[in-house]
Each structure stands twice: as structure tokens, then as C-alpha cells.
Amino acid sequence: MNADSYFSSRLLDWYDVHGRKSLPWHHDKDPYKIWVSEIMLQQTQVVTVIPYFENFIDRFPTINELANALEDDVLHHWSGLGYYARARNLHKAAQVIRDRYEGRFPQNFDDVIALPGIGKSTAGAILAFSFGQRHAILDGNVKRVLTRYLAIEGYPGKKAVENRLWEVADGLTPDNRSSEYTQAIMDLGATVCSRSRPLCDLCPFHRDCLARKNHRQTEFPYRKPKTDRLMKAVRMLVIKNDLGEVLVVKRPPSGIWGGLWSLPEIADPTLDIAPWCEKNLGVRVEERKKxxxxxxxxxxxxxKIDPVVCVRIGECDQIGDHPLLKWCHPDRPVALGFPGAIKKIFGTLSVQFGNEE
Ligand code: SF4
Known part of the structure; x- marks a missing residue:
């Protein structure tokens, strides 16, 4: 047995006993559900993903239903998961699949990576789990296992290190049971070879792993070289009307919180709030409280977010049917997508003004 097949057969033996086989997206091989789960899992842990996944699939049970939905509705069902470009790309990709592939998820690797928001590793995982195709994958879990097992030096975000990891990942992926192997290496990274406290005694590679042999497990994978983090500050205006509603604005379709609903914000600390609101929102306000x-x-x-509560003064404003501005009650759920930071401010409002109305 060569070194590559030794790795895969040991891993598959471990998977047969310890692998995760009953997550909600494992119940059938529907590429749509596997795709949604893979995108949700990109930056988020399984326990957090499960309820979001179930709600999302309940609301959008097919690719065509997702494609035909309003973007606000899609973002609403993603609200709180973060990294909202993932939801916008899912929505756009569903429309491509509806229009180009009659609503059926493509099976050709090049067609899949051409879809918005799907990279090489995600495409490989979807095709492996749905159609049993052999593709190497290289998500965060796999990078952690491989860099530790072989003590691969260097930050994986560097092209040369990434290329080496792809070569290794491809070389280790077997021809037989390749989709189970793909699930197995993800599971090992998620449940045993964890970031800060790997459970090496439970690992099928505890005798061979180079990082373990040298007590260097937590050095791998190398972290991103440190750069000073940029700090920005903004005032967010919580403008209330006499019905207790708050003025919300729809953000531009791309960029931070793209397409979500947020609060009016002023980045320039020298600007006065009242004239700014009259000029930019068509609302007269009086500042009340920070x-x-x-x-x-x-x-x-x-x-750094500084929420400032203001009240609308005068009877009228120019909001009307403005497509990008709405009055919305922070205590009553509305089918709009709000970022977690805005929900947090709404929560503070309930506490601060709970007895006011
Ligand atoms: S022995 Fe430890 S560090 Fe090495 S692959 Fe297994 S869990 Fe990870």
C-alpha cells in the first residue's frame, strides 16, 4: 500500500465508525440542499447552520423557488448568519440555473465553478456528495488536517503554499469511495483535528502525523501574517416617529451588508445631524439621546458604531413610497433582512423604550 492509499484507507476506516452521517443535508443527495449547506458552512459552524438551513429549505424548497424569490426575502432568511454576499450569490446563481439549466443543478465542474459564489473546493464538494464524482477539496478543515499531518510550513493564503496543498489534496483523494473520503476528511477536521485543541489520541493518524510527533499541532496551519486592523467609526441614527417606528434604509446591492436594511448613518463626525437628515432623508428631527x-x-x-436616538418633528416627511426608505417597528418582525448589528440596536431600543408606548 503506498502512502496515499494508506492515508485514505485509514481515514475511511475511521469514517465508517465515527463519521457524521445524519446532518439534515445528508438525508438525500439533492445537489440543491448540498449546495445551500456548503455555502452556509463556509464561514459558520454546523450547530449554527442547522436551524438556518432548515428554515431556508422550508421557505425555498427548490432552486426555482429560490430564483423566483425577492432578494429581501432571501436576505431575511439569511439574517444573522453574516457574510451576506453568500446569500446574494446563492440567489443570483439560482437564477442562472433556472434560466440556463431549466432549474437543474449542473453536473459539469466548469459549469459549476462559473456560478456566482462557488469556488473550486465548494464545486468539488457539491459534485462529490451529489453525484459521486471524484474531486479534491480544500476547505478550512482539510487545510488544517493536511498541514498538520505533513507539517506543511507557510501561510496557506500564499499562492505557493495553496498550490502545494491542492497537489497533496488531489494525490490523497482515492478513486474509490471518493465522496465518502471527502466527507471523512471534512469530519476529521471538524470533530477531531480542531483548531485549538486537537484530539490527537482519537485520531487515526496519531502515530504518523508530523505535527503531533513534534508537538507542533497548533502551529499549523500558519496564521495570516499580522497587519494593523483598520478601525472605522460611524454614527447610526435611530429616528423614531410618533408610532414608535424607526426609519430604515436599504443599502446598495454590493459591499458591506449589501442589499440589507440598516439605519441611516453619518461617517463624518463634524456634520450636524438635524440639517443632514433634512437634506438627505427629507425628515426633520431632533436629537434625543446617545x-x-x-x-x-x-x-x-x-x-465602531455610535447609535443616536432622534425623534421626527412635525407631521410630515417625504418617505411615502420611497423604495429605499421605510418606517418599521423594531419590536415587530418584518420580512426584511437586517444585519446582526442592527438587530442588536433594535434589542437595546426595546430595553430603553420598553415602557414608552
Ligand atoms: S494527530 Fe492530531 S494534529 Fe495530527 S491530524 Fe490527527 S488530530 Fe490533527
Whole structure:
């Protein structure tokens, strides 16, 4: 047995006994459900994903139903999962599949990676789990197992290290039982070879793993070289009307929180709120109170958010049927997508103003 087949056969023996085989997206081999689960799992842990996955599939049971939905509805069902570009891309890709492939998920690798939001590893995983095709994958779990097993030095975000990892991943993927192997290596990374406390005594490679032999498990994979994190600050305006509703604005379709509903914000600390609101929102306001500021962490920067409560003065405003502005009650659920930071502010409002109405 060569080194590559030794790795896969040991891993498959471990999988037969310990692998995860009953997650909600394992029940059938529907490529749509596997695709949704793979996208949700990209930045999020399984326990968090399960209820979101179930709600999402309940609401959009087929690719065509997702394709035909309003973007607000899709974002609403993603609300709280973060990394909203994933939801927007799912929606766009569903429309491509509806229009180009009659609503059937494509089976050709090049067609799959051409869809919005699907990279090489995700395409490989979907095709392996749905159609049993042999493809190497290289998600975060797989990178962790491979860099530790072979003590691969260097940050995997560097092209040369990534290329080496793809070569290794491809070489180790067997021709037989390749989809189970793919699930097995993901499971090992998720349940045994975890980031900070790998359970090496339970690992099928505890005798061979180079990182373990040298007590260097947590050094792999190398972390991203440190750069100073960028810090931005913004005032978010909680403008209330006399019905207790808050003015929300729809964000541009791309970029941070793209397509979600948020609060009006002023980045320039020198601007006065009242004239800014009259000019930009068509609403006359009076500033009332500052809420405690908090920090929201994005992948590339931190945002310091200063919520400022204002009240609308005068009877009228120009909101009307404006497509990008709405009055919405923070205590009553509405079918719009809000980022977690905005939900947090709404939660604070319930506490601060709970007895007011
Ligand atoms: S022996 Fe430990 S570090 Fe090495 S692959 Fe197994 S769990 Fe990971």
C-alpha cells in the first residue's frame, strides 16, 4: 500500500465508525440542499447552520423557488448568519440555473465553478456528495488536517503554499469511495483535528502525523501574517416617529451588508445631524439621546458604531413610497433582512423604550 492509499484507507476506516452521517443535508443527495449547506458552512459552524438551513429549505424548497424569490426575502432568511454576499450569490446563481439549466443543478465542474459564489473546493464538494464524482477539496478543515499531518510550513493564503496543498489534496483523494473520503476528511477536521485543541489520541493518524510527533499541532496551519486592523467609526441614527417606528434604509446591492436594511448613518463626525437628515432623508428631527457605542467586527476592519436616538418633528416627511426608505417597528418582525448589528440596536431600543408606548 503506498502512502496515499494508506492515508485514505485509514481515514475511511475511521469514517465508517465515527463519521457524521445524519446532518439534515445528508438525508438525500439533492445537489440543491448540498449546495445551500456548503455555502452556509463556509464561514459558520454546523450547530449554527442547522436551524438556518432548515428554515431556508422550508421557505425555498427548490432552486426555482429560490430564483423566483425577492432578494429581501432571501436576505431575511439569511439574517444573522453574516457574510451576506453568500446569500446574494446563492440567489443570483439560482437564477442562472433556472434560466440556463431549466432549474437543474449542473453536473459539469466548469459549469459549476462559473456560478456566482462557488469556488473550486465548494464545486468539488457539491459534485462529490451529489453525484459521486471524484474531486479534491480544500476547505478550512482539510487545510488544517493536511498541514498538520505533513507539517506543511507557510501561510496557506500564499499562492505557493495553496498550490502545494491542492497537489497533496488531489494525490490523497482515492478513486474509490471518493465522496465518502471527502466527507471523512471534512469530519476529521471538524470533530477531531480542531483548531485549538486537537484530539490527537482519537485520531487515526496519531502515530504518523508530523505535527503531533513534534508537538507542533497548533502551529499549523500558519496564521495570516499580522497587519494593523483598520478601525472605522460611524454614527447610526435611530429616528423614531410618533408610532414608535424607526426609519430604515436599504443599502446598495454590493459591499458591506449589501442589499440589507440598516439605519441611516453619518461617517463624518463634524456634520450636524438635524440639517443632514433634512437634506438627505427629507425628515426633520431632533436629537434625543446617545446609546452605548459598540464595536462590530468585519473580516477586514472593525466598525465602531455610535447609535443616536432622534425623534421626527412635525407631521410630515417625504418617505411615502420611497423604495429605499421605510418606517418599521423594531419590536415587530418584518420580512426584511437586517444585519446582526442592527438587530442588536433594535434589542437595546426595546430595553430603553420598553415602557414608552
Ligand atoms: S494527530 Fe492530531 S494534529 Fe495530527 S491530524 Fe490527527 S488530530 Fe490533527
Amino acid at each position: 446609546l452605548p457605542h459598540f464595536r462590530h467586527v468585519f473580516s477586514h476592519f472593525d466598525l
